[in-house]
Amino acid sequence: MMGCRNRSVSCLKFVALIFLGLFVSVGCAGLKKGPKGAQPPLVQVAPGEEGYPVFTDDMDFQGLEDALVQSLAYYSRMPESRTFAFGEDRYSLRTMVRSAVALLYAIQDDPSPETLSRFIRKNYHVYRSTGQDGEGAVLFTGYYEAELFGHTERTDRYRYPVLTRPDDLVTIDISTFPGVKVEGKRHLIGRVTTSRKVVPYYARNEVGDGSTLLDRTEPLAWVDNAVDLFFLEIQGSGVINMDDGSEMRVHYQTKNGHPYRSIGRYLIREGELTKEEVSMQSIRRWLEENPDRRQEVFNYNPSMVFFKEETKGPIGCYNVPVTPQRSIATQKRLFPACGVAFITTEKPSEIRGGEVTSWKPFGRFVMNQDTGGAIKGPGRVDLFTGHGDEAEMTAGHMKQPGELYFLVLKPSVR
Missing domain, CATH: 2.40.40.10 (RlpA-like domain)
Known part of the structure; x- marks a missing residue:
C-alpha cells in the first residue's frame, strides 16, 4: 500500500x-x-x-x-x-x-x-x-513524535532507561470473570506478590527514574535527558538518535495501570506557573531550571509508560x-x-x-x-x-x- x-x-x-x-x-x-x-x-x-x-x-x-x-x-x-x-x-x-x-x-x-x-x-x-x-x-x-538522544548501554551521559514491559506486570481482563464489573474499565494492571495476591503495579514515586525495575525488564536504550524521557511517555512514541548514528523508533507498549495526572496542573497549584502561561515549553523550562524538584513534579503523575521498538513511524x-x-x-x-x-x-x-x-x-x-x-x-x-x-x-x-x-x-x- x-x-x-x-x-x-x-x-x-x-x-x-x-x-x-x-x-x-x-x-x-x-x-x-x-x-x-x-x-x-x-x-x-x-x-x-x-x-x-x-x-x-x-x-x-x-x-x-x-x-x-x-x-x-x-x-x-x-x-x-x-x-x-x-x-x-x-x-x-x-x-x-x-x-x-x-x-x-x-x-x-x-x-x-x-x-x-x-x-x-x-x-x-x-x-x-x-x-x-x-x-x-x-x-x-496536539501531540508529536518525540526526539531523544541515546545509547545501547548506560554511561555517564546516558543514564535514564527507556523501559519495556516488566516481566512481573500482569493484565487482567475482568470481563472474563462472571459477575465482576468495574465502572468504565475492562482491564486491570497489577503484579503478583510472593503471597500470591494481585496488587496494583508500582507507581512512579515507588520506582523513581525506573532504575529499580531493571531486574524485571531490559531497557531498550539509555537516554541523556530525564525531561525528554518524561515527555516521551506523554507523547507515546518517539525517535531515539543513537550514539552510533542509527535511529531507534519506540512506541507505547503498555502502562503501569495508574491514572494519568497533568504535571502542568500541579505546577499551577503550586504557584510555579499560571494557567495562561502553561505549555509544554514552559513546563520544560521550569523542569530544566529546577532540577532539585524535578522528581517531585514527575511523581505527581503516578502513570508510567513502557515501550517497544518499532520499525515504522508512530x-x-x-x-x-x-x-x-x-x-x-x-x-x-x-x-x-x-x-x-x-x-x-x-x-x-x-x-x-x-x-x-x-x-x-x-x-x-x-x-x-x-x-x-x-x-x-x-x-x-x-x-x-x-x-x-x-x-x-x-x-x-x-x-x-x-x-x-x-x-x-x-x-x-x-
Missing part, C-alpha cells in the same frame, strides 16, 4: 477496489438505531442547520490519502459483523469502508472547496460532536501508522474507530522567539486513528503534528477551541 504515496490514481483505485471487494458479501450498508439515554457524543446535522460546517481544507490531499488507506487497512482486519456508533446511530463495516473509499476517489483531482463541499453535502451524513458544553465546543491540543491505538496533521486522537469508546472526520480549529500563524504569538483558523479532513490517556469526553481532541521542531512547537502550545464532525456515507448512495 505504501506505493500509493506517489498519488498514482490507478494505484489508489486498485486499493479501493480491493477493499470494496473484501466486503461485497456484507449486507446492505444499513443504519441501526442504538439505545437512547443521556445526550450522545454525536448528533446529526443537516445542510442549512446551525452547526453545519463549510468543508474547506487547508492542506494538499497527499497526507489525507495516506491516512484514508491506513483506515482501510484497519477495516480489512475487522469481522463483517462489526458496527460503528455515531451517537445513537450505528453503521455497518461496509458503510465505513465505502465512506473512506468514496472520499479517496473524490480528492483525486484536487477538487475546489466548493466542489468538495457539494460532494459532501450530497453524499454524506454529517454528525457533530456535542462537545464539552453540549453545544459543540471542543478543545484541541502507531495509533488501532495499530495503524498515524499521519502528520491528518490523524487525531479521541476517547476510544465515544467516536467511530478510524472514521472520516472534519475539524475546525486554529493553527500557529506567527512564531517569535520560540513562542506562538498568533493563531489563525482552519478546517481540515482528518482520520480518527488514536486515543490518549488525557483525552476524555466528547469535547477533547488531540491532533498529531508529526516530527521535528515545528511539530513540537505546535503541539506544545496548542490549546485551541474548535469543532469536531464525523462523516458517513448515506446508505442510499451507490
Whole structure:
C-alpha cells in the first residue's frame, strides 16, 4: 500500500477496489438505531442547520490519502459483523469502508472547496460532536513524535532507561470473570506478590527514574535527558538518535495501570506557573531550571509508560501508522474507530522567539486513528503534528477551541 504515496490514481483505485471487494458479501450498508439515554457524543446535522460546517481544507490531499488507506487497512482486519456508533446511530463495516473509499476517489483531482463541499453535502451524513458544553465546543491540543538522544548501554551521559514491559506486570481482563464489573474499565494492571495476591503495579514515586525495575525488564536504550524521557511517555512514541548514528523508533507498549495526572496542573497549584502561561515549553523550562524538584513534579503523575521498538513511524491505538496533521486522537469508546472526520480549529500563524504569538483558523479532513490517556469526553481532541521542531512547537502550545464532525456515507448512495 505504501506505493500509493506517489498519488498514482490507478494505484489508489486498485486499493479501493480491493477493499470494496473484501466486503461485497456484507449486507446492505444499513443504519441501526442504538439505545437512547443521556445526550450522545454525536448528533446529526443537516445542510442549512446551525452547526453545519463549510468543508474547506487547508492542506494538499497527499497526507489525507495516506491516512484514508491506513483506515482501510484497519477495516480489512475487522469481522463483517462489526458496527460503528455515531451517537445513537450505528453503521455497518461496509458503510465505513465505502465512506473512506468514496472520499479517496473524490480528492483525486484536487477538487475546489466548493466542489468538495457539494460532494459532501450530497453524499454524506454529517454528525457533530456535542462537545464539552453540549453545544459543540471542543478543545484541541496536539501531540508529536518525540526526539531523544541515546545509547545501547548506560554511561555517564546516558543514564535514564527507556523501559519495556516488566516481566512481573500482569493484565487482567475482568470481563472474563462472571459477575465482576468495574465502572468504565475492562482491564486491570497489577503484579503478583510472593503471597500470591494481585496488587496494583508500582507507581512512579515507588520506582523513581525506573532504575529499580531493571531486574524485571531490559531497557531498550539509555537516554541523556530525564525531561525528554518524561515527555516521551506523554507523547507515546518517539525517535531515539543513537550514539552510533542509527535511529531507534519506540512506541507505547503498555502502562503501569495508574491514572494519568497533568504535571502542568500541579505546577499551577503550586504557584510555579499560571494557567495562561502553561505549555509544554514552559513546563520544560521550569523542569530544566529546577532540577532539585524535578522528581517531585514527575511523581505527581503516578502513570508510567513502557515501550517497544518499532520499525515504522508512530502507531495509533488501532495499530495503524498515524499521519502528520491528518490523524487525531479521541476517547476510544465515544467516536467511530478510524472514521472520516472534519475539524475546525486554529493553527500557529506567527512564531517569535520560540513562542506562538498568533493563531489563525482552519478546517481540515482528518482520520480518527488514536486515543490518549488525557483525552476524555466528547469535547477533547488531540491532533498529531508529526516530527521535528515545528511539530513540537505546535503541539506544545496548542490549546485551541474548535469543532469536531464525523462523516458517513448515506446508505442510499451507490
